[in-house]
Amino acid sequence: MNTYLFVYDLMQFCGHSWIFTNMIIRFMSFGKDSLADTFYSIGLVMRLCQLLSVLEILHILIGIDKSRFFPRFLQITERIIVLFVVINSQEEVQGKYIVCVLFFLWNLLDVVRYTYNMLARTGIYYLPLTWLNFSLCILLYPLSVLAKAFAIYVSLPYFETFGTYSIKLPLPFAFSIYFPYVLKMYLLVLFIGMCFIMQNLFSERKAHLGTGNIKKKRS
Secondary structure, eight states: OHHHHHHHHHHHHHHHHHHHHHHHHHHHHHGGGGTTTHHHHHHHHHHHHHHHTTHHHHHHHHTSSOSOHHHHHHHHHHHHIIIIIIITTOHHHHTSHHHHHHHHHHHHHHHHHHHHHHHHHTTOOOHHHHHHHHHHHHHHHHHHHHHHHHHHHHHHHHHHHHOTTOEEOOTTTOOEEOHHHHHHHHHHHHHHHHHHHHHHHHHHHHHHHSHHHHHHHHO
16 A cells, blocks of 8 residues: 555656646746746646545545545645636636646645655655655645635636526525625635644644654654
């Protein structure tokens, strides 16, 4: 199973590294003009990587990954909802600069995380990388939540105009779901979940960067 997890982390590392490198090169070549078509140039690979990440929930459920289930479940579902439900469904949102910011934060975090995971599968714990993995997420995760919230906010007028995902059932049910209201309620869930996940991130950092743990892993 350790070999399988290593291959999984390697695939994710390759995907996110390609996205991250592509974004950097495009920005250096075309400047801010490259930001507007970020989704069109890397969106397919981004969607594949995020769909693949659903396997991490399965890994935890069957016991081959010892990570805590609920925090990881929240992080993965947040991305799936924002990427597939909000951004992918509204072409007008795909050209917004916030999509580029969001993708940059996600991929920076994931390149570091999957690099750390790959080395950890082989029993290698490089101290600077360990510190970066469990420290960078504490700084960047709240920023990514703000970026997700802003992406949802800018998408609301389009959901209101086009009625995407809004449902009105005929009689005798006479029941309707106005999707912009669902998204507004989800914003509250997003920030409540952030508090829970941040607590978990601090807990993981303390567990992995404690003096005793570092010495034990290096020995």
